[in-house]
Amino acid sequence: MRKEARRPPGGMMTENLTTIGFDADDTLWHNERFFRLTQDRFAELLADHAERDHLEARLLAAERRNIGQYGFGIKGFVLSMIETAIEVTDEKVPASVIRQLIAAGQEMLQHPIELLPHARAAVEAVADTHRVILVTKGDLLDQERKLAQSGLGELFDGVEIVSDKTPRTYAEIFTRHGDGPEHAMMIGNSLKSDVVPAIEAGGWGVYVPHGMTWALEHAEEPADRPRYRRLDDLGGLAALVSGIG
Known part of the structure; x- marks a missing residue:
């Protein structure tokens, strides 16, 4: 000490x-502004499947229920986005969208402070x-x-x-x-x-x-x-x- x-x-x-x-x-x-930018990208990728307000509400609900399993941070956020994407597309979300969500999370983990x-x-x-x-x-x-x-x-x-x-x-x-x-x-x-x-x-x-x-x-x-x-x-x-x- x-x-x-x-x-x-x-x-x-x-x-x-x-x-x-x-x-x-x-x-x-x-920190939070990088989450917001990624969430904007998330909304763009799924614009054909859900309105932005509905999508954000579903994502927030997923984050809330997943905190106990994933904890706080970028990795849990990405998993919650993927889960929400699967839900709002009735399990028809293209693999390319999942790939872009994972890439967005990786970019967040490398962003300068x-x-x-x-x-x-x-x-x-x-x-x-x-x-x-x-x-x-x-x-x-x-x-x-x-x-x-x-x-x-x-x-x-x-x-x-x-x-x-x-x-x-x-x-x-x-x-x-x-x-x-x-x-x-x-x-x-x-x-x-x-x-x-x-x-x-x-x-x-x-x-x-x-x-x-x-x-x-x-x-x-x-x-x-x-x-x-x-x-x-x-x-x-x-x-x-x-x-x-």
Whole structure:
């Protein structure tokens, strides 16, 4: 561990933050827009078989029921597109369409990483004074690739790639890497995955909205929770952390 927790004389822990967690996709770098572009291509390929709205609803339903088997990420998305294509064509989808969907997924897995505004500066600012942990969900190999390409890897004291984000997940991670969730903050673009469960675990949750958010990540803002904060972008993070102490 690179940094020690900040402790007052005598070794008693204060209420100060000691650990900061960051989500990855659409918090530190772009991700959802590549899914949207591929979904547009999916709609074009199947335009003769279903209206776009109906097709998108069927795809979303497939993604929802497949999460438990495939998990989050590009591979599960591609399998859900193929499944939906089979369903809406009554099992008559041409092999050429399946081939193009697989190719689209492969392109997504090779797409260069583009950091969001203020991402590097925000992580660097809090890494000077706190432990910083990357907490992301999705396919292991793809998330490792994106982190390596982002150039941010050396800033993190720990990296956790998890199958899902729940209050228990955050409690365990912030205990393992820090001083427990009570002394931790989680920053992300998903209220459902990054913010609400972190607060329910006893920590701070900071919502940084992204222009594109997957429908299955939507949730109500916990505006009445004292440990909830919202930032327009990561440019305000250093001041927020400093103000909390």
